[in-house]
Amino acid sequence: MDMKSLGLYDNPDGWRREPLEAFTEFVRSEAYLDHGRRPPATDADSNKRPLRDSTRKNLIHMFGKFIKWIAGEQVGLFAVQPDHILRFLDAQLTGRGKGDIDMVSTIRARHVRLLERVYQHLEVSPNPASQAAHGMYRNREQGAAGVDKDTVALTREQEQAFLLALPGDPGDTSQNWKRRRDRAMLALAIGAGLKVSEIRGLYVENIGSPGGDGSIVINVNPAASDGTSLPHDTVLRQSYVSYLQPWLKERASLDLPGALLFPAGLRKNDKIDQATLYRQIKATFERADLMSVDHQGGRTLRNTFAVRELSLGTAVEQLYDLMGHRDVKTTESFVGLVRKYRPPL
Structure with a gap:
């Protein structure tokens, strides 16, 4: 040739x-x-x-x-x-x-x-x-360059402890509305596998209505997440919807200037500061007595979503779409973690 x-x-x-x-x-x-x-x-x-x-x-x-x-x-x-x-x-x-x-x-x-x-x-x-x-x-x-850090997720018991420690109990009217906002944000991090950047940029219109199985589809727009994500849809399963719905109802009753799902305040249409969200995640780990978990951050909550979905029978290809991954190998890396974090009951 x-x-x-x-x-x-x-x-x-x-x-x-x-x-x-x-x-x-x-x-x-x-x-x-x-x-x-x-x-x-x-x-x-x-x-x-x-x-x-x-x-x-x-x-x-x-x-x-x-x-x-x-x-x-x-x-x-x-x-x-x-x-x-x-x-x-x-x-x-x-x-x-x-x-x-x-x-x-x-x-x-x-x-x-x-x-x-x-x-x-x-x-x-x-x-x-x-x-x-x-x-x-x-x-x-x-500490050679290029070594992956261990991927950390929460076990079933740790996940329940985290949920019980969420801020802003909807029945406690003495708490500031921001704590109820934070409760819904953290529920989306662990319940829908959303990144901090994605949560900050969500609009009310990105949240779908409950489907036949009670789950809610959440649309992630790259523009809203400052270009850090690919366009994709993820899902909030029925067991997590109850953590979001009270905030949706309360938010609709507030006199807000914009359509951000989680505004920073009542006067301006500003995104919540990411440091605020990180602090709330860390504080919830502390209240849940989960400080022994190697990484107490949003990534661990996102990993927990991935491992939980696989344990429920979600196919790797479907999880790839739900996570908005750029490479299917990233998704495949969670397969080996299911037995560790979600052994058969």
């Missing part, structure tokens, strides 16, 4: 000349899907499910940061060694590199998997990214 007829991603010289452009072609191809650790996800007709546009953009951004870093180190793509990858990850974590300090642990590990696919496609052996992955976990106790 004439090498000129090949795309950049199928031509090693293309990767040498224009690595970012070659990767942009690669991530749009079936070859990228085929190089995953698991078989590609398929639809009902057994066709390979392509990546979302937002996922591709994120991967291209990640690879671009790596290319920029190795250029600064004067290392070519084909000359990269495992230590280069580990130092790149460490540079992002500590700020010693040329990139932004925005690579949380799960993103760093995803970056290594991304590079594994690239070097597998380029038939570079041994694969420097695979070797770097082994190094990350081998040095876990030393």
Whole structure:
């Protein structure tokens, strides 16, 4: 085959000349899907499910940061060694590199998997990214860059304790209305798996009516969450609806200037400060005597939703949609946690 007829991603010289452009072609191809650790996800007709546009953009951004870093180190793509990858990850974590300090642990590990696919496609052996992955976990106790933090969720008993400790009992009229607002917000975090950014940006119109099974569909709009989410619908099961409905009724009786579901105050249509929500989550963990839980934050509540849904029989593909994940592998990571946090009764 004439090498000129090949795309950049199928031509090693293309990767040498224009690595970012070659990767942009690669991530749009079936070859990228085929190089995953698991078989590609398929639809009902057994066709390979392509990546979302937002996922591709994120991967291209990640690879671009790596290319920029190795250029600064004067290392070519084909000359990269495992230590280069580990130092790149460490540079992002500590700020010693040329990139932004925005690579949380799960993103760093995803970056290594991304590079594994690239070097597998380029038939570079041994694969420097695979070797770097082994190094990350081998040095876990030393806090090596790129190691995922353990995913934490609440057990059934801990979840019930958290719910019993929620602020703002609707029957207690002596409490400020904000505590009843906070009660509904926290119920959505653990009951519908919503991020803090998503909860802050919800509007009344985003809350559906109870369906035949008593559940409520909640629409998440990326614009309302400052672009931190993908558009998706999640669900608040019937057992959690009773935590939200009293607030919906009370909110409708308040003279509010806007349509935010959880306004910061009665005078302006301002979003609640995220620090307020974090404080309420932490305080509820304290009241529930759950300070022994490794991570007492919104992520743990979101993880609890994911594990609970899987334990109820929700399919991984459906949970992927409910969580608004960018990569199905993130969703799949919860499967192994069901037995730990939701063993059969």
